[in-house]
Amino acid sequence: MSEIKRCFNLLKRRINFSITMKVLHTSDWHLGNVLHGYDRTVSEASFLAQLEDIVRSQQPDCMIVSGDVYNVPAPSSSVQKLYTDAMLKIHNACKDMTIIVIAGNHDSPAKLEIDRNLWNAFNVSVIGGFEKTDGAVNLSKHVIEIKDTNGDIKGYVAAVPYFYRRNFPDLFTSLQQYIIEINKNNLPVILSAHAAITGSEIKSNSIRMQDMEFTELENLGDIYDYIALGHIHYPQTLQNSDKKARYCGSSIAVSFNEEYKHSVTIVNVDKGAQPLIQTIEIKDEMPVKTVPPAPCPIESVFEYVNENKEQLKNCFLRFNVTVKDFLPPDSKEKSTEICNQIGAYFCTFDIHRQKTSTGEYENKIITAQELKQMTPVTVAENYLKQNGTELSEDFKQMIIQITQTVNKETEL
Numbered sequence: 425m426s427e428i429k430r431c432f433n434l435l436k437r438r439i440n441f442s443i444t445m446k447v448l449h450t451s452d453w454h455l456g457n458v459l460h461g462y463d464r465t466v467s468e469a470s471f472l473a474q475l476e477d478i479v480r481s482q483q484p485d486c487m488i489v490s491g492d493v494y495n496v497p498a499p500s501s502s503v504q505k506l507y508t509d510a511m512l513k514i515h516n517a518c519k520d521m522t523i524i525v526i527a528g529n530h531d532s533p534a535k536l537e538i539d540r541n542l543w544n545a546f547n548v549s550v551i552g553g554f555e556k557t558d559g560a561v562n563l564s565k566h567v568i569e570i571k572d573t574n575g576d577i578k579g580y581v582a583a584v585p586y587f588y589r590r591n592f593p594d595l596f597t598s599l600q601q602y603i604i605e606i607n608k609n610n611l612p613v614i615l616s617a618h619a620a621i622t623g624s625e626i627k628s629n630s631i632r633m634q635d636m637e638f639t640e641l642e643n644l645g646d647i648y649d650y651i652a653l654g655h656i657h658y659p660q661t662l663q664n665s666d667k668k669a670r671y672c673g674s675s676i677a678v679s680f681n682e683e684y685k686h687s688v689t690i691v692n693v694d695k696g697a698q699p700l701i702q703t704i705e706i707k708d709e710m711p712v713k714t715v716p717p718a719p720c721p722i723e724s725v726f727e728y729v730n731e732n733k734e735q736l737k738n739c740f741l742r743f744n745v746t747v748k749d750f751l752p753p754d755s756k757e758k759s760t761e762i763c764n765q766i767g768a769y770f771c772t773f774d775i776h777r778q779k780t781s782t783g784e785y786e787n788k789i790i791t792a793q794e795l796k797q798m799t800p801v802t803v804a805e806n807y808l809k810q811n812g813t814e815l816s817e818d819f820k821q822m823i824i825q826i827t828q829t830v831n832k833e834t835e836l
């Protein structure tokens with residue numbers, strides 16, 4: 425039987441029928457994330473179990489994890505165990521599937537690669553960082569062959585972990601050249617990268633996004649049939665990419681800025697054709713919710729929570745409040761107590777200041793939350809304004825530059 429299939433595949437190739445490669449694209453798991461002091465183990469374990477089921481039913485040719493496996497470079501032992509146990513189960517759910525894992529900016533490239541050779545035995549390729557020989561990047565490490573059940577090559581995945589452009593300015597160009605040389609049979613090629621692409625819609629991550637290093641889509645190359653991106657947590661197929669480049673988004677909400685549907689992406693990739701993109705929703709057993717949808721005074725928030733206790737049970741909650749000047753000092757205690765009563769978890773407040781009819785804040789005193797959300801430039805501008813002067817353009821640029829330098833190593 426397999427011999428017939430093999431002949432059929434060879435024939436298909438000979439008469440130039442394209443061979444479809446089925447890809448499961450996921451990223452930004454952020455395992456071990458801690459949300460306002462609460463761990464997310466229940467949601468993370470549930471996601472990994474759902475992923476195992478999806479793999480079992482979809483039977484993809486490959487699964488790509490486009491970076492940020494862990495939330496921190498040195499995750500705890502229990503978080504690492506959660507990951508390795510799940511990966512083994514996922515492998516067993518579809519043993520012929522090639523799994524490709526790249527490091528994101530949250531992962532330690534070296535730590536992710538500790539058991540790289542061991543993972544190879546389970547059809548898992550881990551690409552954490554770059555290796556050089558005589559000053560040139562070892563490109564072969566970044567190109568993974570995807571094989572069918574007969575061991576014939578079906579296509580390639582080029583895997584590029586997170587990196588700073590200044591360290592490898594020509595990487596994408598040389599990688600593309602390398603692939604053109606080896607892809608003699610004109611098979612489908614996928615690129616996986618953990619990078620921020622110019623023009624992406626940013627609804628998530630954090631305000632630190634302003635310090636992210638953005639790359640133009642065309643810099644990645646023009647030979648790829650699908651580009652599996654990670655780094656930006658909001659799922660989207662990039663405009664102007666001919667539906668070929670996509671962020672699959674984070675697997676579950678990593679913060680309160682990510683209250684949208686989360687999913688994994690299933691893509692059918694054919695050489696030279698537009699990929700067929702589908703999503704499969706991931707259900708979060710303990711979701712994050714900002715309540716109520718519209719901000720209101722704290723007493724009304726409490727009423728809302730009590731009225732909706734059934735839906736809010738097991739949720740991590742952020743209270744959407746309006747204040748005239750400050751919240752009453754016992755607000756946090758009261759909020760925690762109300763959440764405890766209904767079996768929810770109080771995290772924080774989203775504080776909205778009441779504005780006057782002219783759009784000005786009634787009170788000139790700013791809250792700690794407002795201060796955190798301000799850019800250093802705004803803080804400087806406000807300070808000088810109070811003293812009757814203005815921030816000069818030179819000074820403004822200087823502050824922006826300093827902030828970017830400081831934040832560069834710690835971006836999300």
Ligand SMILES: [Mn+2]
Nearest residue numbers: 452492655836
């Ligand atoms: Mn991320």
